[in-house]
Every structure is written in C-alpha cells, then in structure tokens.
Amino acid sequence: MAIKRLFVANRGEIALRIVRAAQALNIETVVAVSDADRDTAAARQADRVVVLGPASAAKSYLDPRLIVHAAKESGCDGLHPGYGFLSERAILPRLCAEYGIAFVGPEPDVIDELGDKLRARAMAKAAGVPLVPGSDCVATAADARREGDRIGYPVLLKASAGGGGRGMVIANNGDEAEAGFHRASAEAVAAFGDGTLFMERFVPQARHVEVQLMGDGHGQVIHFGERDCSVQRRYQKLIEEAPCAAMPDHLRAKLHQSAVDLAASVSYRNAGTAEFLFDVQREEFYFIEVNARIQVEHPVSELISGFDLVQEQIRIAGGAPLSVAQADVVLSGHAIECRINAEDVHRDFLPSPGRITRWEPPTGPGIRLDSHMATGAMIPPFYDSMVGKLIVHGTDRLDAIAKLADAIDRFVVAGVPTTLELHRAIIAHPDFVANRIHTRWLEQVFLPGFGRKAA
Amino acid sequence: MTEPLFPEALKTLIEEFTRSGIRELHIRKAEFEVYLSTEPSSAVLRHAAPAPSVSPAPASAGSAPAAVQAAPAATAPAATAPAAAKALPDNAVIVTAPNLGTFYRAPKPGAANYVEIGSKIVAGDELCLIEVMKLFTALRAETSGTVHSVLVEDGAMVEGGQPLFALVSE
Numbered sequence: 001m002a003i004k005r006l007f008v009a010n011r012g013e014i015a016l017r018i019v020r021a022a023q024a025l026n027i028e029t030v031v032a033v034s035d036a037d038r039d040t041a042a043a044r045q046a047d048r049v050v051v052l053g054p055a056s057a058a059k060s061y062l063d064p065r066l067i068v069h070a071a072k073e074s075g076c077d078g079l080h081p082g083y084g085f086l087s088e089r090a091i092l093p094r095l096c097a098e099y100g101i102a103f104v105g106p107e108p109d110v111i112d113e114l115g116d117k118l119r120a121r122a123m124a125k126a127a128g129v130p131l132v133p134g135s136d137c138v139a140t141a142a143d144a145r146r147e148g149d150r151i152g153y154p155v156l157l158k159a160s161a162g163g164g165g166r167g168m169v170i171a172n173n174g175d176e177a178e179a180g181f182h183r184a185s186a187e188a189v190a191a192f193g194d195g196t197l198f199m200e201r202f203v204p205q206a207r208h209v210e211v212q213l214m215g216d217g218h219g220q221v222i223h224f225g226e227r228d229c230s231v232q233r234r235y236q237k238l239i240e241e242a243p244c245a246a247m248p249d250h251l252r253a254k255l256h257q258s259a260v261d262l263a264a265s266v267s268y269r270n271a272g273t274a275e276f277l278f279d280v281q282r283e284e285f286y287f288i289e290v291n292a293r294i295q296v297e298h299p300v301s302e303l304i305s306g307f308d309l310v311q312e313q314i315r316i317a318g319g320a321p322l323s324v325a326q327a328d329v330v331l332s333g334h335a336i337e338c339r340i341n342a343e344d345v346h347r348d349f350l351p352s353p354g355r356i357t358r359w360e361p362p363t364g365p366g367i368r369l370d371s372h373m374a375t376g377a378m379i380p381p382f383y384d385s386m387v388g389k390l391i392v393h394g395t396d397r398l399d400a401i402a403k404l405a406d407a408i409d410r411f412v413v414a415g416v417p418t419t420l421e422l423h424r425a426i427i428a429h430p431d432f433v434a435n436r437i438h439t440r441w442l443e444q445v446f447l448p449g450f451g452r453k454a455a
Numbered sequence: 456m457t458e459p460l461f462p463e464a465l466k467t468l469i470e471e472f473t474r475s476g477i478r479e480l481h482i483r484k485a486e487f488e489v490y491l492s493t494e495p496s497s498a499v500l501r502h503a504a505p506a507p508s509v510s511p512a513p514a515s516a517g518s519a520p521a522a523v524q525a526a527p528a529a530t531a532p533a534a535t536a537p538a539a540a541k542a543l544p545d546n547a548v549i550v551t552a553p554n555l556g557t558f559y560r561a562p563k564p565g566a567a568n569y570v571e572i573g574s575k576i577v578a579g580d581e582l583c584l585i586e587v588m589k590l591f592t593a594l595r596a597e598t599s600g601t602v603h604s605v606l607v608e609d610g611a612m613v614e615g616g617q618p619l620f621a622l623v624s625e
Contacts, residue, residue: 032555035616053554053615060554060615065588070555073612095588 002318003078007071010082015042021310034060041372104317134200148177159188205438211259217269240297303335303393338423353381357415556585600624
C-alpha cells in the first residue's frame with residue numbers, strides 16, 4: 001500500500017532530501033529531531049516536527065524504540081532511516097513491522113546477513129562474485145610460501161583472531177612469506193593468544209568502486225551504474241564520481257552483473273550498494289561488502305541517470321514495482337560530488353561547529369547542492385560535521401572537473417572553516433586530473449604536500 | 456483561600472486576564488491578593504503571605520516546544536501547553552518530558568493519578584509515566600512543592616522537553 005505519511009528518522013541534508021522526495025510524491029512528512037535540531041531546514045520544510053529527546057544521539061536518533069514510538073503516535077505508515085544512525089540496524093525494520101509501518105529499506109533478515117562480513121562473503125561466493133584471492137588457515141611457514149605462490153604477491157598475512165593491524169605482515173615474495181609467517185604468528189600469539197594466520201592478496205594501489213542497486217524484493221534488481229570513491233581519508237570518502245572513468249567497459253559490464261547477481265540472490269528490496277576493490281593493474285575487482293541503505297554519494301548516480309533514487313525508495317517501500325527497466329536506465333556524462341565538512345583542514349581536520357554567517361552557494365546548469373545550511377544556520381557540535389554536498393554534472397570527466405572548480409570558486413561560506421578549499425586543491429592536482437589516484441593517494445601523496453604549502 | 460481551590464481559580468483568572476488585553480490587574484480581598492501585569496519590569500508584591508505575583512512570560516515558557524506546524528496527525532498536536540503555562544507564578548518550576556513518549560498520569564488504567572492539582576510533593580516523588588514502546592519510565596520530581604497545573608492530557612504523546620507540570624515551591 002502506498003505510503004501516505006512518512007516518518008523521517010534522520011537529520012541534516014538527508015532529512016531534507018527525504019522530505020522533498022516525499023513531497024514530490026504528495027506524501028506527508030513528519031521529521032523527528034533532537035532538542036538541538038528544532039530549527040533545521042528539514043524541520044521547517046516538513047508537515048510536522050516531533051522532538052525526540054535531548055541532543056545526545058543515543059537519547060534521540062539512535063534509540064529505535066523512541067523512533068518507532070514517535071512514528072506510530074504521529075500516525076505515520078512509512079519510515080525512512082536515511083544513512084548512518086539506525087539505517088542498517090535490523091531492529092528498526094523489525095519494530096516497524098510490529099506496528100505495521102513500512103520500512104524504506106531491505107528486509108531485517110537481509111540486513112543481518114549482509115552486516116555479518118563472513119556471511120556476506122559466503123553469499124557473494126555463492127552468487128559467483130569475485131572475492132579477494134585468499135587462503136584458509138595457514139599453519140606453517142612452508143604453507144605460507146605455497147599459498148603465497150598460489151595467490152600471487154604481494155600478499156597480506158593476517159591473524160585470524162586479529163584486528164587493529166596487529167599480527168599483519170605484507171610479503172612480496174616466497175622468502176618474505178616464510179619470514180613473515182614467523183613474525184606475524186609470534187605477534188598474533190602475543191596479542192591474541194592464538195597464532196593462527198590466513199592470507200589474502202594485497203592490493204597496494206586499489207580503487208574503491210561501488211554499484212548502485214535497486215531491488216523490488218521479489219528478485220528483480222536493476223543497477224544505476226558504478227561510482228568511484230577512491231579519494232578517502234581515514235576510510236572516509238571525500239570525493240565521489242560516476243562513472244569510474246578508470247575502468248574498461250568489458251570489466252564494467254562484469255562488475256554490474258556481479259552486483260546485480262549478488263542482490264538478486266537474496267531478493268534484495270529497496271536501495272543498496274555493492275562495494276568492490278578495483279585492482280587497476282590486474283584489471284580485477286573483488287567484493288568488499290554491501291551497504292543496505294541509501295548512501296551519501298547517491299546524487300552522482302542520480303545525475304548521470306537522471307533518476308530520483310530516493311523517490312523510488314519510497315515508492316518501493318509502499319509496495320510499487322520498479323518504475324524503470326534496466327534497458328531504460330541510460331547513463332550519460334560524468335558527475336563529481338564533494339562532501340563539504342565543517343572542519344579545519346589546517347588543524348588536522350578538527351571539526352568546527354558553529355554558526356554560518358554567510359552561505360552563498362553557486363547555481364547554474366549542471367550544479368546541484370544537497371545541503372540543509374543557510375546564512376544564520378547553526379552546526380551543532382553533537383553530530384557529524386558534514387554541511388552539504390556539492391555535485392556537478394559535465395559531459396565528461398574533465399568537463400565535470402572544470403565545472404566543479406568554477407563552482408567551488410564561486411561558493412562563499414563564512415563563519416566556520418570548511419573543506420571546500422581542500423576539495424579545490426585536490427581537483428587541481430595533476431594526479432587527480434590524470435585520474436592516477438587510489439584509496440591511499442590522498443593520505444600518502446596529496447596531504448603531505450598540502451600540509452607543507454599550507455604551513 | 457483553601458489550598459485545592461486556589462490554583463484552579465488563579466488559572467482561570469490568568470486566562471481571562473491574558474485574553475482581555477488588560478495590562479495590569481490588582482485584586483485585594485480579605486487575605487487574598489493578586490497582581491497581574493504584562494510588563495516584565497512591573498512591581499512585584501513582596502508582602503501578603505501567599506500572594507503570588509504573576510508575570511506573563513517566565514523563562515520557563517521559552518522551553519515550550521517550538522515547532523509544531525500544521526499537524527497532519529490524527530493525534531492531538533503535541534504542544535498542548537495551554538495559555539496558563541505562559542502565565543505562571545514567578546516561583547513556578549516547570550517539569551518537562553525527558554524524551555518523546557506517551558504521558559500517563561496513573562501507574563495503571565483505573566488507578567489513582569500519581570498527583571492532582573494541589574498535591575504536595577517532595578523531591579523524588581513520582582509524577583507520571585512516560586511510555587516508549589511499552590517501556591514505562593516513572594518521572595520523578597526534582598524539587599518539592601505543590602502541583603500548580605498539569606499541562607498535558609492523560610494518554611497524549613509528549614515530545615522531548617515539553618512542559619508537563621508546573622510546581623510551586625513552598
């Protein structure tokens with residue numbers, strides 16, 4: 001049954017994005033806010049606002065019972081979790097089901113399956129999706145050399161009880177694999193009391209690519225192309241693009257098929273993203289995980305496909321079938337998004353909450369801004385520091401880079417420091433322009449130079 | 456004045472005063488005296504033992520839920536704090552909901568309410584229940600005093616920070 005009143009269980013730009021998508025579908029909205037978010041753009045735009053509790057996320061946005069109670073009491077028949085917070089916690093759709101509220105997302109059991117990395121890998125393997133080549137348990141140094149030879153170097157030796165980088169050794173050949181076994185095993189015994197190791201191929205220069213998926217919950221799954229999110233700092237994405245210009249077409253088709261096969265194998269419902277490591281040298285990709293939610297970077301896929309993913313999410317949650325067939329999804333041009341954070345890039349990315357005294361974003365053809373900010377808006381210190389996403393759409397990658405550079409130059413923000421200046425410098429870097437980047441590029445190559453010039 | 460009647464009569468008086476547009480009202484009768492004013496700077500009576508002086512917008516009114524717009528919900532709008540909440544005695548203490556939930560005045564259906572208007576309470580006394588998905592949490596008074604008014608209907612959804620009771624300390 002189509003949703004009539006949608007509860008928005010999130011904040012910031014995505015809450016506003018969801019409200020607008022619902023309004024475009026003539027659906028009423030109720031936005032849940034914490035005490036610190038009473039006067040936000042989503043709250044003003046919504047038909048109704050309910051205050052959940054104090055600013056602390058644990059007592060507001062992260063309390064599933066509080067959220068579902070509020071949704072029920074405000075007469076909502078649908079709930080959108082956004083991203084982050086409770087978006088991938090199966091308890092939220094389970095509580096929704098108890099109260100007859102349609103959850104805008106996958107089935108709770110599917111969320112649980114995908115959230116468990118080992119089970120997700122097993123599902124991927126069963127669906128024929130490539131995984132990073134690796135070994136079972138490695139018991140001796142001789143085993144390590146034999147497995148290393150089979151997998152192909154460099155390899156990573158990892159403690160199976162491990163975590164936090166301890167008991168991890170990189171080996172570039174058979175001798176290093178044997179020596180590395182002794183070292184990693186000893187480290188693992190010392191750290192975890194268990195010297196059991198396993199090995200997997202180490203990809204020194206990998207790209208992060210991911211496929212945008214949408215499923216109807218009955219086995220039909222379509223994709224909206226891939227994104228390249230290789231500009232990362234501490235595993236946080238800063239810049240996302242669509243498509244992945246570094247990927248050859250024959251591989252791209254295989255990537256899309258793998259992602260669709262995986263999602264179809266669990267009759268995936270609603271929006272999801274299959275993430276992969278892309279080894280450019282070997283022209284291979286390996287499954288990482290599935291994110292069972294709409295993602296921050298979904299706008300780049302929307303710009304190249306001309307399709308509103310959030311509206312489709314809401315329709316599907318209301319029981320509608322997919323509104324497009326794969327053949328009708330036509331991707332064109334190139335889109336780039338930068339996540340604007342209120343952070344001081346010259347003080348080790350220190351989050352800098354405060355009041356925005358000037359907010360004058362650029363406008364024009366091919367420029368999109370997803371933001372809840374305005375002049376006078378407050379960035380509270382309790383949540384993440386993202387103040388918006390600037391997204392551009394160009395005819396090709398270089399055109400998109402030029403548009404983004406121009407858009408950033410015309411973007412005036414005052415009151416708090418933002419990462420806009422960093423984005424401007426990244427997209428002007430020769431490596432970025434030539435598309436010679438990988439997931440460690442920002443930290444290993446770009447930031448050291450950026451710090452020097454800034455100092 | 457007998458204690459239980461007093462707050463209700465005063466509440467009615469304040470409501471009428473607020474509606475009337477009169478800027479100042481001073482009533483003195485036997486042992487009873489009340490002074491109402493819309494001027495925040497106006498004189499406050501210091502004599503006359505129980506005489507509560509009333510200023511129209513104590514700081515506590517600022518904590519009333521801000522935004523409840525064009526409520527589409529079938530349930531009552533959450534901000535039910537009546538006009539009286541805006542015109543409470545200076546020494547009134549507003550008890551607010553710690554989080555969103557359903558407000559219950561009694562420990563179970565059919566039981567007596569935890570408190571009534573005029574009830575004398577001491578810090579730690581239970582005032583009401585706030586239910587979140589069948590989890591009932593008792594809300595306890597942080598100060599001692601007399602219940603001056605109950606600002607929310609039994610069984611209504613309340614939001615985080617919404618005023619529930621006004622207490623008058625001794």
